[in-house]
Amino acid sequence: MKYIQELIDLITLEKKSKNTFEGQNFQTSWGRVFGGQVLAQALHAAYQTVPKDRFAHSLHGYFILGGNLDLPITYEVDIIRDGKSFTTRRVVAFQEGRAIFNMSASFQLVQSGVDHQFSMPNYIPPEKLLSDLEQLEVQNTDPEAYNRFKKIKPEVIEFRPVEKLTLRDDVDAPAESNYWFRSKESTPFGLDLQHQLLAYISDYGLLRTATLPHKKELGQGPTFYTSIDHAIWFHRPFSLEEWMPYAMDSPSASCSRGFSRGTIFDREGLLVASTAQEGLIRQLSQ
Numbered sequence: 001m002k003y004i005q006e007l008i009d010l011i012t013l014e015k016k017s018k019n020t021f022e023g024q025n026f027q028t029s030w031g032r033v034f035g036g037q038v039l040a041q042a043l044h045a046a047y048q049t050v051p052k053d054r055f056a057h058s059l060h061g062y063f064i065l066g067g068n069l070d071l072p073i074t075y076e077v078d079i080i081r082d083g084k085s086f087t088t089r090r091v092v093a094f095q096e097g098r099a100i101f102n103m104s105a106s107f108q109l110v111q112s113g114v115d116h117q118f119s120m121p122n123y124i125p126p127e128k129l130l131s132d133l134e135q136l137e138v139q140n141t142d143p144e145a146y147n148r149f150k151k152i153k154p155e156v157i158e159f160r161p162v163e164k165l166t167l168r169d170d171v172d173a174p175a176e177s178n179y180w181f182r183s184k185e186s187t188p189f190g191l192d193l194q195h196q197l198l199a200y201i202s203d204y205g206l207l208r209t210a211t212l213p214h215k216k217e218l219g220q221g222p223t224f225y226t227s228i229d230h231a232i233w234f235h236r237p238f239s240l241e242e243w244m245p246y247a248m249d250s251p252s253a254s255c256s257r258g259f260s261r262g263t264i265f266d267r268e269g270l271l272v273a274s275t276a277q278e279g280l281i282r283q284l285s286q
Contacts, residue, residue: 001026001154001155001156002155002156003156003185004156004183004184004185004186004187004197006154006156007154007156007157007197007200008193008197010023010024010026010037010040010041011023011037011040011041011044011196011197011200012044013041013044013045013048013075015048016074019049019076019077019078019079020074020075020076020077021041021044021045021048021074021075021077022072022073022074022075023041023044023072023073023075024072024073025037025067025069025070025071025072025073027069028069028151028152029148029151029152031069032066032067032069032226033066033067033068033069033073033100034203035063035203035226035227035230036199036200036201036202036203036204037200038061038063038067038073038093038100038101039059039061039103039199039200039202039203039230039232040196040197040199040200041073041075041093042059042061042075042091042093042101042103042105043056043059043091043103043105043195043196043199044196045075045077045091046059046077046089046091046103046105046107047107047192047195047196048077049077049079049089050087050089050107051082051087053109053110054086054087054107054108054109055107055108055110055191055192055195055234056105056106056107056192056195056234057106057107057108057233057234057235058105058106058231058232058233058234059103059104059105059106059199059231059232060103060104060105060229060230060231061101061102061103061104061229061230061231062101062102062103062228062229063100063101063226063227063228063229063230064099064100064101064102065095065098065099065100065101066100066226067093067095067100067101068095068096071095071096072095073093073094073095073100074093074094074095075091075092075093075094076091076092076094077089077090077091078090078091078092080104084109085108085109085111086106086107086108086109087106087107087108088104088105088106088107089104089105089106089107090102090103090104090105091103091105117235117270117271118263118271119269120245120265120269120271121178121245121247123162123178123180123245124162126160126180126182126243129160129161129162129180130160131158131159131160132149132153132159132160132161132165132179133146133149133150135161135164135165136149136165136167139166141167142167145167146167149167152204153204155184156183156184156185157181157182157183157184157201158181158182158183158184159179159180159181159204160179160180160181161177161178161179162178162179162180162245163176163177163178170215170216170219171215171216172212172213172214172215172216173212173213173215174212174213175209175210175212175213175249175250175251175253175260176209176212176247176248176249176250177205177208177209177212177248177249178245178246178247178248179205179245179246180243180244180245180246181201181243181244181246182240182241182242182243182244183197183240183241185241186241187239187240187241188241191237194237194238194239194240195234197240198232198234198238198240198264198273199232201240202230202232202246202262202264202273202275203227203230203277205246205248205262206227206230206248206260206261206262206275206277206279207225207227207258207260207277207279207281209248209249209250209258209260210250210253210258210259210260210279210281211225211258211281212250213250213253214253214281217283218281218283221283221284221285222283222284223281223282223283223284224280224281224282224284225279225280225281225282226279226280227277227278227279227280228257228277228278228279228280229277229278230275230276230277231275231276231277232273232274232275233273233274233275234272234273235271235272235273235274236266236270236271236272237272238264238266238270238272238273239266242266242267243267244264244265244266244267244272245264245265246262246263246264247262247263247264247265248260248261248262248275249261249262253281256280256281256282256283257278257279257280257281258278258279258281259276259277259278260276260277260278260279261274261275261276261277262274262275262276262277263275
């Protein structure tokens with residue numbers, strides 16, 4: 001996806017009935033529907049059923065089955081509650097009548113209140129960093145591995161890792177990952193669409209962070225990776241056309257599951273969102 005409109009078209013659903021919507025799939029190189037796509041589409045579906053003056057402040061999604069790239073996804077929205085300040089929705093995604101994903105999301109009327117946050121880490125500015133693709137080009141990465149990596153992310157979103165990026169599977173690293181990202185094109189959109197786009201982007205890097213201390217072990221044989229769940233808390237407004245740092249770490253991995261969490265700031269250091277994810281890291285017998 002070279003243009004932001006292509007990404008918007010992907011996460012924008014066709015309305016089938018009052019609370020039912022249908023979406024298409026980005027054709028991934030790994031043969032399953034990208035979790036960030038389902039997350040963003042589910043949030044889009046929920047947003048279609050809430051008052052325009054309410055914005056998402058949290059969502060919690062569970063990936064039940066891997067999505068089939070060749071089938072459209074139907075999203076059904078349950079109207080759980082419409083309160084004076086908060087609105088709650090549940091969204092279930094189906095393919096051929098089987099649930100593949102469900103999400104609970106909460107929306108709030110904009111209100112004032114107490115305010116504090118953790119400070120943004122002192123990162124190298126993005127202007128002094130290479131993009132992920134530029135780093136791999138400098139390293140003379142194997143062309144096949146480079147092309148696989150290039151197909152993973154939408155071209156319109158630029159990623160600049162703070163740490164040195166490598167596709168080698170024989171070097172363990174700390175369970176930390178940081179990168180700057182932004183849209184290469186202007187994003188003069190409302191906060192609802194900014195939320196949906198960020199939901200899509202937020203799925204890049206979390207599961208990988210949980211694998212970093214185990215690359216040698218995991219590289220010894222085939223391993224199956226997939227997201228189990230994903231949560232986002234939206235704290236403050238933002239614009240994706242500005243550089244935003246995404247700080248991720250993984251406090252724990254056990255029982256074939258890796259747990260990661262992330263914080264997303266804007267360029268001025270405001271904490272705009274937090275994320276958490278648990279993913280399956282299953283070593284397969286050869």
